[in-house]
Amino acid sequence: VSSRYGDKVSTLCHRAVAWLLRLVRGGVCARRTHAFVFSSCTHGNVHSVLETFDLYADTHASAAIGPETGEVLDDVVKRVRPSRVLELGTHCGYSSVRVLRLLPPAGRLVTVELDPLTADLGEEIILVAGFKHAQFQVLTSSSAEVIPTLHSVLEPAQKSSDGFSLVLMDHDAQQFLPDLLALEEEELLCSSGCSVLLINRRQRAEDLREILDHVRVRPDCFCVKMERPCVVEIFYQKDKAGL
Numbered sequence: 001v002s003s004r005y006g007d008k009v010s011t012l013c014h015r016a017v018a019w020l021l022r023l024v025r026g027g028v029c030a031r032r033t034h035a036f037v038f039s040s041c042t043h044g045n046v047h048s049v050l051e052t053f054d055l056y057a058d059t060h061a062s063a064a065i066g067p068e069t070g071e072v073l074d075d076v077v078k079r080v081r082p083s084r085v086l087e088l089g090t091h092c093g094y095s096s097v098r099v100l101r102l103l104p105p106a107g108r109l110v111t112v113e114l115d116p117l118t119a120d121l122g123e124e125i126i127l128v129a130g131f132k133h134a135q136f137q138v139l140t141s142s143s144a145e146v147i148p149t150l151h152s153v154l155e156p157a158q159k160s161s162d163g164f165s166l167v168l169m170d171h172d173a174q175q176f177l178p179d180l181l182a183l184e185e186e187e188l189l190c191s192s193g194c195s196v197l198l199i200n201r202r203q204r205a206e207d208l209r210e211i212l213d214h215v216r217v218r219p220d221c222f223c224v225k226m227e228r229p230c231v232v233e234i235f236y237q238k239d240k241a242g243l
């Protein structure tokens with residue numbers, strides 16, 4: 001019994017150390033990326049901000065989706081023309097800036113970041129790129145905690161809203177399915193159509209297996225619209241006739 005107890009304690013310790021390392025490394029990565037972009041880009045110039053991120057990523061480890069996946073994201077934003085976008089996983093704001101620059105004048109981005117310091121750094125970069133708080137909101141929270149509160153963030157003055165027509169998930173692959181289900185449960189996915197982009201960081205099919213298996217057994221409201229090694233697009237529509 002005591003050896004089993006010891007094993008459990010040791011597993012917990014390993015997990016705690018791994019979590020701390022992820023937190024510290026993540027913080028360092030965000031601070032370095034932010035410092036480089038902030039000091040090297042032309043403030044107020046979106047293209048310069050994105051170019052500076054890409055320049056940084058040429059020589060350093062970077063959490064930003066980068067130009068290749070960024071172009072896939074751009075194509076989806078141009079096709080969907082969303083008025084409300086939800087991003088899970090802000091980091092330093094690279095993908096937020098990519099999305100914001102393509103939104104219509106009335107479009108809004110809500111972006112969620114778990115780590116408070118990273119959220120502040122990301123928000124600053126979005127402002128440096130020239131966007132205003134009327135166009136975006138950074139929420140510091142875990143996706144699971146924030147989703148049930150999003151109705152009030154979307155349309156504070158109204159009881160109901162159309163929900164998000166684009167969701168970008170680039171936070172934690174293990175959260176993709178629970179968060180998708182929570183968004184559906186809360187009726188936060190636009191019923192007339194919502195594209196959900198899943199960023200497959202490790203480009204491993206098994207990382208997305210759970211969510212794709214779920215989607216494929218529900219053809220009444222989901223379909224897989226695009227499947228690339230680094231990004232998968234799921235399309236949600238409540239009314240099957242439109243699929």
Ligand SMILES: C[S@@+](CC[C@H](N)C(=O)[O-])C[C@H]1O[C@@H](n2cnc3c(N)ncnc32)[C@H](O)[C@@H]1O
Nearest residue numbers: 064065089091094095113114142143170171172
């Ligand atoms: C890969 S980075 C996002 C990169 C960003 N999309 C870009 O292209 O610049 C993932 C971010 O998600 C955050 N994150 C991880 N799990 C999360 C969760 N459950 N809820 C919200 N944010 C989370 C991490 O702190 C990290 O900053």
